[in-house]
Each structure stands twice: as C-alpha cells, then as structure tokens.
Amino acid sequence: MADQDVKYLKFKTYLNAYCPYCHESFNVEKKEVKQLNFKAVYKGQEVSVKLSPYLDVFEIETSVPINEGEVLDDLVCPHCNKSLINRDMVCGECGNTVAQVIISALSRLIPFFICLKRGCEWHGLTKADERRIKLKIPRQDMPEQDKTMRIHNHQEVPYGYRSELASLEAGRCLQCKTPGCVEGCPVNVDIPSFIKLMREDDYDGAAKKIKEKNVLPAICGRVCPQENQCEAKCVLGLKDKPVAIGKLERFVADYERKMDLVRIPVIKNKINKRIAVVGSGPGGLTVAADMAQFGYAVTVFEASHELGGVLTYGIPEFRLPKSIVQFEISYLKELGVRFELNHVIGNILTIDELLVHFDAVYIGVGAGLPLFMDIEGESLGNVFSSNEYLTRMNLMKAYKFPEYDTPMPKGNKVVVIGGGNVAMDSARTAIRTGSTEVTVIYRRSRNELPARMEEVHHAEEEGVRFRLLVSPVRYIGTDYNMVKSVECIRMELGEPDASGRRRPVPIENSNFIIECDLAVVAIGTGPNPIIFRTAPNLKRNKWGYIEVDPETNETSIPNVYAGGDIVTGSATVIQAMGAGRIAANAMHKKLKGK
Amino acid sequence: MFQIVRKQEMAKGTIIRFDISAPKIAAKIKAGQFIILRVNETGERIPLTVADKDEFSGIITIIFQVVGKTTALLRSLHDGDTIKDVAGPLGKPAEVQKLGTVIMVGGGTGIAILHSIAKAFKEAGNFVIGIIGAKEKELLIMESEMKAICDELVVTTDDGSYGQLGFVTQPLQKYLEERYDIKMVYAIGPIIMMKNVCGLTKKFDIPTMVSLNPVMIDGTGMCGGCRVKVDNKMKFCCVDGPDFDGHKVDFDELEKRNALYLKDEKISLLFSIK
Numbered sequence: 001m002a003d004q005d006v007k008y009l010k011f012k013t014y015l016n017a018y019c020p021y022c023h024e025s026f027n028v029e030k031k032e033v034k035q036l037n038f039k040a041v042y043k044g045q046e047v048s049v050k051l052s053p054y055l056d057v058f059e060i061e062t063s064v065p066i067n068e069g070e071v072l073d074d075l076v077c078p079h080c081n082k083s084l085i086n087r088d089m090v091c092g093e094c095g096n097t098v099a100q101v102i103i104s105a106l107s108r109l110i111p112f113f114i115c116l117k118r119g120c121e122w123h124g125l126t127k128a129d130e131r132r133i134k135l136k137i138p139r140q141d142m143p144e145q146d147k148t149m150r151i152h153n154h155q156e157v158p159y160g161y162r163s164e165l166a167s168l169e170a171g172r173c174l175q176c177k178t179p180g181c182v183e184g185c186p187v188n189v190d191i192p193s194f195i196k197l198m199r200e201d202d203y204d205g206a207a208k209k210i211k212e213k214n215v216l217p218a219i220c221g222r223v224c225p226q227e228n229q230c231e232a233k234c235v236l237g238l239k240d241k242p243v244a245i246g247k248l249e250r251f252v253a254d255y256e257r258k259m260d261l262v263r264i265p266v267i268k269n270k271i272n273k274r275i276a277v278v279g280s281g282p283g284g285l286t287v288a289a290d291m292a293q294f295g296y297a298v299t300v301f302e303a304s305h306e307l308g309g310v311l312t313y314g315i316p317e318f319r320l321p322k323s324i325v326q327f328e329i330s331y332l333k334e335l336g337v338r339f340e341l342n343h344v345i346g347n348i349l350t351i352d353e354l355l356v357h358f359d360a361v362y363i364g365v366g367a368g369l370p371l372f373m374d375i376e377g378e379s380l381g382n383v384f385s386s387n388e389y390l391t392r393m394n395l396m397k398a399y400k401f402p403e404y405d406t407p408m409p410k411g412n413k414v415v416v417i418g419g420g421n422v423a424m425d426s427a428r429t430a431i432r433t434g435s436t437e438v439t440v441i442y443r444r445s446r447n448e449l450p451a452r453m454e455e456v457h458h459a460e461e462e463g464v465r466f467r468l469l470v471s472p473v474r475y476i477g478t479d480y481n482m483v484k485s486v487e488c489i490r491m492e493l494g495e496p497d498a499s500g501r502r503r504p505v506p507i508e509n510s511n512f513i514i515e516c517d518l519a520v521v522a523i524g525t526g527p528n529p530i531i532f533r534t535a536p537n538l539k540r541n542k543w544g545y546i547e548v549d550p551e552t553n554e555t556s557i558p559n560v561y562a563g564g565d566i567v568t569g570s571a572t573v574i575q576a577m578g579a580g581r582i583a584a585n586a587m588h589k590k591l592k593g594k
Numbered sequence: 595m596f597q598i599v600r601k602q603e604m605a606k607g608t609i610i611r612f613d614i615s616a617p618k619i620a621a622k623i624k625a626g627q628f629i630i631l632r633v634n635e636t637g638e639r640i641p642l643t644v645a646d647k648d649e650f651s652g653i654i655t656i657i658f659q660v661v662g663k664t665t666a667l668l669r670s671l672h673d674g675d676t677i678k679d680v681a682g683p684l685g686k687p688a689e690v691q692k693l694g695t696v697i698m699v700g701g702g703t704g705i706a707i708l709h710s711i712a713k714a715f716k717e718a719g720n721f722v723i724g725i726i727g728a729k730e731k732e733l734l735i736m737e738s739e740m741k742a743i744c745d746e747l748v749v750t751t752d753d754g755s756y757g758q759l760g761f762v763t764q765p766l767q768k769y770l771e772e773r774y775d776i777k778m779v780y781a782i783g784p785i786i787m788m789k790n791v792c793g794l795t796k797k798f799d800i801p802t803m804v805s806l807n808p809v810m811i812d813g814t815g816m817c818g819g820c821r822v823k824v825d826n827k828m829k830f831c832c833v834d835g836p837d838f839d840g841h842k843v844d845f846d847e848l849e850k851r852n853a854l855y856l857k858d859e860k861i862s863l864l865f866s867i868k
Contacts, residue, residue, distance in 0.1 A: 348682070368814070368816040369830070379847050408858075
C-alpha cells in the first residue's frame with residue numbers, strides 16, 4: 001500500500017459519533033460543554049456516562065462513581081436503548097468487552113470501538129479500516145541516505161522533510177496554552193507560533209518567527225539535542241513521541257534558504273558604540289547578530305582562517321554541511337557585522353587593548369584544548385585527539401587529500417575512545433574514509449553514553465561497533481612507531497559519583513588487546529590558556545574556566561562578558577547561543593544606560 | 595591576504611627568505627614566536643618561526659628550507675604575490691634576560707630563528723658567543739647578520755669547505771671547557787644537533803634552551819598534534835613552547851613524530867606535479 005493511501009485522524013480530532021442501529025447522534029453541545037452521552041449498566045444499575053468527543057482525550061463523567069479497573073456491564077444507546085456491545089471484538093489492551101459506535105470522519109462512516117473498562121484508554125478501528133486509517137499521526141521520520149551508500153560519501157545523512165511530511169508533523173502539535181517546549185529552549189524560540197504558521201502553510205512566516213529568537217535555525221535544527229530540550233518538555237511525549245520540533249525547524253529554515261526568501265532587516269536606530277566578539281562559534285555569532293540588530297557596530301575576531309568555530313572545524317560535513325554554516329554567516333555579514341580572520345586574541349591584541357577600541361567585549365572562545373589520558377604510547381603515530389582528527393578532516397578538508405594538502409589520517413581498524421557526540425562524529429568520519437572496522441570504546445555502559453541516541457543509532461547503522469565498560473590502559477606501537485593495538489581493561493559500575501553517574505571501576509586482570517592502526521582520543525577538552533596569559537585579572541574557577549555573573553554573563557573585568565564552553569566546559573551549540581543571548585541583552589542594557 | 599614584499603633565495607635555492615607585509619603581527623611579535631601560514635584555499639597550515647620584524651614598516655621576515663609540498667609552493671611565489679592566511683604571533687616568546695655570557699648554537703635553517711633570539715639577548719646586555727654550522731659553505735646562511743650581533747662567532751661546516759671542519763658541538767665543547775662564566779646555551783637547528791648539544795651541556799650542567807618544530811595544524815592549542823614530551827609530561831608546543839628546557843625534552847619521540855607524514859608528503863608532491 002502506498003504512503004498516500006494512509007489517512008490520519010489527528011490527535012484531538014472532534015468525533016461525531018452515531019448509534020449503529022438508530023443512527024441518532026450521541027453528541028451533545030451545550031454552550032461550552034461538548035460531550036458524548038451514553039447510558040450504561042453497572043452492577044445491574046442504570047447509570048449515565050459522558051465521554052469527551054475528542055480523540056485521545058479521556059475525560060469521563062458518570063452519575064455513579066466507578067472505580068478504576070472496574071468494567072461496565074453494558075453500554076446502551078440513549079435513543080433506542082439497544083446494547084452497543086460487540087461480542088466479536090475484545091479490547092486490544094486489556095481483553096475486556098468493547099462497545100461499537102459509528103463515527104464520521106474523513107468523509108465516511110467508520111465503525112469505532114471503545115473499551116468498557118474504567119481507566120483503560122483503548123479505542124480502535126476494524127482490521128480493514130486500520131490499514132487505511134491511523135488514529136494518531138505518528139512522529140514523522142525524515143527520509144535519509146541509505147546506510148550502505150552514505151558510508152562512501154561525506155554528504156548529509158538526512159534529506160529533511162518534504163512539505164507533506166512537515167505539515168503532517170506540524171499537525172501533531174497541540175498548541176498548548178502554556179507551552180513547555182518554549183521553556184525547554186535555551187533561547188526561548190516561540191515554538192507553538194511557528195508551528196501554527198506552518199499549519200497555515202506560511203513557511204516563510206514561520207522561518208521569520210524563529211529568527212526573532214534564533215539567528216541560526218538551519219544549524220540548530222540539525223545539531224541541537226532537542227530530545228533533552230524543547231522536545232523533552234512536549235506534552236505529547238508523555239504518552240507518545242514528542243513533536244519533532246528540531247526537524248520542523250530545519251524544514252522551515254531550509255525552505256527559506258532554498259526559496260531565497262531571506263531578507264535582511266533594516267536597522268533603524270544605529271548606536272555609535274562598538275562591540276568586539278572573540279570567537280566566531282555559535283555563541284559569538286549570536287552575540288554579533290543580536291548586537292548588530294540593536295544597532296551596534298560589531299567586529300568578530302576569529303583565530304582560524306575559517307569562520308564558524310566548532311560548526312566548521314568540529315561537526316562533520318555529513319551532519320552539518322559547511323555551505324549552510326557559510327550561508328548563515330553571510331546573513332550576519334549583510335547585517336553589517338565585520339569579521340577579522342587569523343586573529344588570535346591574547347597574542348595579536350589583548351583584552352585590555354580591545355577595551356581601548358571597543359565599548360564591550362564578548363569572549364566566546366570555547367574550550368578547545370584537547371585532553372589526553374596520559375597513558376603509555378599516546379605519542380605514537382596515528383594516535384590523534386578527536387580535535388586533531390576532526391580538524392584535519394573538516395577544517396583542512398583532508399578527506400579530499402591530495403587535492404587539499406593536509407594528509408588524511410586513515411586506518412583499516414580504527415578505535416575511538418569516548419562516548420560523546422564528538423566520539424560518534426569521529427567514528428562515523430572514520431567509516432567514511434573506508435575503514436573496515438571502527439570500534440567505540442567507552443568506560444561506562446550504554447545507558448550512560450553522553451552522545452545523542454540519534455547519533456548512536458546512526459553510528460550503529462553504519463557499522464560502528466561499541467565496546468562498552470572498557471577503558472584503554474596503553475597503546476602498543478610497531479617498529480615504525482605507528483600504533484598497532486590498544487590494551488584495554490574491563491570495567492564495572494560502582495557507586496554514583498559527583499556527576500550522579502555510576503563510577504566505572506576497573507576489574508583486575510581483565511586486560512585484553514584490541515588491534516587497531518588508528519586511534520582517536522575523544523574524552524573531552526579543557527580551557528585554552530592563550531587568552532588568559534595577557535589577561536591575568538580575568539577571574540577563573542578551579543577548573544580554569546571563566547567565572548561570570550549568571551544574570552548578565554559579565555566577567556570580573558567590567559564590560560567584558562563571556563559565555564559558552566569557556567564558562568561551562570564542553571556543552572552544546574544552543575547552550576552557547578543561550579549564553580550569548582543573555583550577554584547581549586545585558587550588554588545592551590548597560591551600554592544603553594550610559 | 596598578505597603580500598610578499600621581497601623574496602630572496604639562499605643556499606643554492608634550498609632556503610628562501612620572504613619579507614611579508616603584516617603590520618599587526620609585526621607590531622606584536624617577539625623573538626622566538628612563530629606564525630602559521632596557509633598559502634591558498636587548498637593549502638595546509640604550516641608553522642614558521644619569524645626571523646626578523648620591522649614594526650615601523652609592518653614587515654615580518656620568514657626564512658624556511660624547501661622540504662615538502664607547501665614550502666615548494668611557497669618557493670614558486672614571487673615579489674608582489676600574496677599568501678592567503680598568516681596568523682600570529684603564536685607561542686610563548688623566548689625568555690630574554692641579562693645573564694652574562696650566553697652561547698647561541700645554530701644549525702642549517704635554525705640560524706634564521708637563532709639570529710632573532712641572539713639579537714634580543716645582545717640587546718638585553720649579554721655577551722653573546724655564536725656558533726653556527728652548515729653542511730657546506732654554500733648552505734650557510736646569515737653569517738654576516740650573526741657576525742654583526744655576536745661578540746665572538748665560530749663557523750663550522752661538515753665538509754670543511756668553510757670555517758672549522760666538523761659539527762657545532764666541537765667548538766661548543768671547547769668553549770665549555772675553557773670558559774667558566776657561561777650562563778646559558780640556546781640551541782636551534784636539526785633535532786639531532788639539538789639532542790647532541792643538550793647531551794654535551796648536561797655534562798657541564800649548563801641550562802640549555804631549544805626551539806622545537808613538531809607537526810602542527812592550528813597552532814593555537816586546539817588539535818594537540820604538536821604534543822611533545824618534556825620532563826615526562828605532555829606539552830603542546832604551540833601554546834607551551836616552542837622553546838623548552840633542552841635537558842628535559844624527549845628528542846627521540848619528537849624525531850619519530852616528525853617522520854610520520856613523510857609518505858603523505860610524497861603523495862602530495864607527486865599530485866601537485868601531475
């Protein structure tokens with residue numbers, strides 16, 4: 001059966017229900033109250049039952065209280081007094097008797113069953129109808145590149161929604177009065193409003209709605225961990241899967257870009273003050289965009305030769321195409337933001353020097369210093385930090401070697417140490433370079449994997465193997481100083497530690513060897529010391545990250561703000577953007593007052 | 595875009611000197627610091643230590659030996675051509691103090707970097723003894739510049755075609771044996787030379803600084819590709835260096851790590867010829 005033959009009854013659809021015998025309607029509408037009225041028999045006694053007419057809403061009113069779990073003896077039509085019980089069917093969930101009514105939906109009359117057990121919320125269609133009609137729209141998946149094909153290229157994996165899928169998915173939203181999703185979003189995008197605009201087929205308007213709060217929707221739609229943020233707070237998620245907010249965001253952003261509907265807002269009130277932003281990652285770009293829209297003159301300093309920070313050097317092409325990053329940045333350029341490449345702040349200009357030329361400074365340099373485990377053999381050839389591996393592949397485009405000059409690290413058997421998103425990115429990149437065997441080594445169990453489930457799932461589909469509860473002890477090299485294998489030790493989970501996760505404890509004498517000819521260490525990053533050398537008065541916490549006032553994100557130096565990984569340690573793109581937003585608002589408030 | 599103001603070929607064309615217009619970097623860079631450059635869109639990032647600078651006209655001088663794809667590409671550039679990206683200054687500057695008598699040992703292209711550090715030490719008021727060496731007379735660079743800076747200068751060549759016959763370690767040993775007022779030795783050159791100098795000075799217990807040149811990508815501490823073992827601890831050359839206490843550096847490991855990409859270098863060169 002083709003996809004388009006399947007019809008959906010949307011969540012909360014208003015049902016018109018009729019008696020199958022006398023064809024009278026059960027619906028009662030009195031002013032605000034909308035109900036389905038029935039008569040029922042309960043313990044030999046006649047009672048009246050009132051049900052909600054909305055699909056999947058289970059408000060039941062009865063004249064006699066009926067306890068949870070008790071079953072009605074009979075359900076009777078109030079007009080013809082005939083029993084509605086259908087003996088040929090039983091409840092799909094609890095096996096109790098069911099009553100049959102007729103509903104009119106999708107321009108036809110359809111038999112519809114309701115379970116008679118109080119508290120059981122089962123309702124269904126006949127087998128024949130079930131194939132063509134779904135009672136709920138399931139969460140729509142994005143079509144994606146086939147796994148056997150995508151491991152041979154570096155193109156993006158999901159293709160994104162088609163407009164039909166997008167409108168189906170948008171139809172699932174309940175348009176809550178007090179939306180949890182908005183709270184869950186670090187930059188508080190007005191999610192219900194943009195979905196409402198999508199339902200009205202105004203995709204352009206929806207994109208503009210998102211851009212009020214989020215300047216990088218095409219990026220966030222792709223790389224935000226929505227399952228922990230907006231989608232985690234979605235009411236639908238309680239019983240079913242939440243609305244795919246990220247996928248919808250991606251759809252409207254892509255639509256706007258592809259249809260060439262991006263418009264640069266005219267900034268009316270120019271403010272004669274200058275803002276310096278250090279680092280062109282997601283946080284820096286947010287500050288730059290916000291401040292430019294307030295009317296300030298903004299200059300962004302980037303140490304590398306390419307803009308975008310982690311979006312460019314870290315996240316691989318197949319997860320976030322670089323053309324999209326460049327497009328989003330070109331929007332800022334048109335807003336009037338100036339970008340200075342190859343500027344390592346702390347060396348070429350210090351924070352103090354910036355404060356001479358600028359009214360406020362935002363530090364969003366990220367946490368870019370890779371951590372190593374400090375075990376034997378880490379300096380062998382083909383042992384990389386994930387930063388080096390991904391920088392070579394993404395920023396320096398080593399996957400196009402020798403067309404590009406940076407050599408491509410390549411191995412037949414690749415081992416990736418760590419369980420975060422960066423580890424998944426490294427493993428999936430390795431698969432694409434033609435490695436036959438890629439193994440992820442993580443010291444805790446599957447439940448503790450910090451990576452997004454979607455990424456773990458994609459990695460497994462592509463053939464990445466997981467060795468869980470395992471930690472490396474040393475690397476063993478060949479005579480030519482290339483890594484040959486990694487010796488590991490098995491772990492077990494002990495008591496929970498400070499982070500609330502169960503601490504992995506090594507099991508003695510459980511060492512074993514995994515062969516590999518390339519190893520990527522993806523165990524996290526720390527703060528980069530460069531900027532602090534020439535700014536000793538910048539207060540830092542015991543981990544070396546910058547201390548800020550959480551209300552304003554201002555540092556110990558007045559008019560110097562900071563946010564993102566350099567304040568919190570490794571986190572997500574959208575959290576950096578959220579920190580940037582707080583700083584931008586505080587900066588504007590402070591500078592405007594002067 | 596950074597313009598090449600002047601190009602000069604030295605040592606039979608194997609060593610090239612570029613004066614590049616980069617005013618902001620020239621204003622800030624100190625002896626011992628380096629830059630990272632990328633020639634064009636498809637280029638790789640390579641670190642080069644700055645040999646000299648002129649704040650007034652905004653010029654930095656880099657001197658490099660042609661060893662691989664990128665340096666060969668650089669050689670093909672001429673006066674007025676541009677380099678796409680130059681980022682700097684990077685690394686920690688050399689710690690220059692007034693100590694008394696210091697010996698500056700340089701070999702091959704290392705003399706270029708050594709010369710700026712020697713200059714800084716001389717300006718700080720030290721008595722500077724220079725020992726520079728090369729394979730043969732034609733490959734010796736910057737002799738006149740070093741002569742102008744150093745209070746005493748010894749030149750050695752491996753084949754004896756100029757100056758003393760032999761390696762830089764021989765006159766160094768002689769100095770160390772004869773003079774008791776030597777406070778510090780700075781050695782910059784091929785890894786094997788720095789290793790031997792450090793072996794020698796360790797016997798005499800004289801502090802020795804070396805400038806390391808591992809493989810680097812970003813040069814800002816981000817990739818960890820330039821990790822070196824110093825005092826049995828992992829250090830990142832780009833943010834903790836490039837100058838380290840020579841007695842604590844694990845030279846064997848550095849030598850091995852620097853040899854890792856020789857094969858890829860060949861592939862890249864062959865590709866560019868095609």
